Amino acid sequence: MTIAAFSGEIDFTTREELRARLDTLKEAATAVVDLSDVTYMDSSALAELLFLHRARSRAGRSVPRLVIGPRITRIFEVAGIQNVMPLFATLDEARTG
């Protein structure tokens, strides 16, 4: 299980860094993205999470698990991500799957 954790605000100004760090999860057996300390995310950040999912599914790997804090729940709901990737409230829940 490989975990990448983020905090603060993620938007198009931090997109490259986000992409670089998510790339490290591409080959992992199980990928967990911990966003519980993220206070804001824009759609470009969402795009990178979806691209990670797409890259893994094209390689026949499992769906990334996302840990989502209350402050960004809404953007995931609006974008309909809950139907695409499993969302967890805590890292422990994401670990046990």
Added chain:
Amino acid sequence: MINPVRSRGAFFSLLAATAVLALFAAAAFLSRNAIERNADFQRALRVAQVDRSRLVRLQLDEETGMRGYMATRAAVFLQPYRSSRLAFSAAAAALARDMAALGPGDTHVAQEERINAQWLRDVAEPAIADPATGSRYTLQLRGKQLVDAFRAQDAALSDELDRIADQAELRTSRQIANTLSWSLATGVALAVILLCVSFVQQRLERELEEQRHAYLEEKRVADALQEAFLRKELPELAKADLHGVYVPAGLEAKVGGDWYDAFELNDNRILFSIGDVAGHGIDAAVIMSRVRQAVLSVGVEERDPAKVLARANEILLLQDVTIVTAVCGMIDLAHSVITVANAGHPAPILLHANGQTEMLKAGGPPLGALDRPSYASHTTMIDTGSLLVLYTDGVIEYGRDWERGEAKLIEAIRSVKSGGVLDPAASIMQAIFGNEPPVDDVAILTITFRDADASPQPMAADVATASARPILDRSARTLIQSIGSAS
């Protein structure tokens, strides 16, 4: 943006240069103070020289007074002798103090005092008491020896004072030179710092100007593209008023790829879409135009918005660069229904004539993200007097707080509805942002459903309380005529 690393480097260089400058200035200040202290020293030196000549004069007065008395026996000659003798020890003490102030180790004054005392005791007093004794050769010789010794001490003292004066002068001139050098160094350092600051500032300004220019250029092109895409007039319909507003982001933020579209299709259908390309600049504007093209070309043939989105997703996957959130919908005016499919976009809000708001939630993932996403269409009845509001996330995201943004949007929609306005889209924009430019691109598309024979007019406040009436109630003939005259 200013390169933070380079500006930090410049900052530390400036700090170092300022420290050097402070050192130089401190050195200049210290040597200036030293010059002042030296001036005090030289004043003390002059006092010592005055006191020295006074002592010599007193000794001379003693001697001439004694000799005068010996030669004439006139008491008047004893006057200078006596007064000088009285004043001598006080003058000697003053000179000794002067010498101590100039430095330790002077013995000349003490020697002079001792010799003078010997001369008074061994020569002057016996000679005054008895002039016969005074003219004796041995006493004369003794007197000469003592006076010579006194003069020798005085000469040595004079030499010593000259030596001290020379040293002080040398020191002063050296300190003046030092002060000048440090002041000069301070001036040079200051000039160098000012030059560097102005150079760095100019370069930063130039870089900023270049970046600003490049940014403005890209924004200008993207804005022009956006404007060209949005300039197309919305269709004028008999039973629905369409209004759109698009405001590009303020200077500092991104220029995005927001759009809205509405087309009148045959058999009383309206195809509409609104969307937002993740990313900004010209690339986003280009992607936007492709998606809109796809939605239009598929939508003309395909009645199901979910299938339109699925097809748009396939087209976007060929680009494989970014994601797009969009809502695609079909309004069937003949049957008073609206069908909506959503690809990760904020849900459209339908304000019914009875004042209830409904969020048209039909969730699917954003376009361009997944290979085989599933989109579902959601159908709702519409009634006369209802208002459909489509928007991009800039509308609710402006405070980076979605919940608050949604609440504010719904409040704005209600206020617009009850206030009765000609252009609901512009009014909602105004209600939310006032005169502040939005930080992100913002697009709003509104569709007001009304009676076919009613001309476009401000939405009356009482519409909200009017009974919901399906558009279908109107006679087919009036409907066809209205559409005919509108197109």
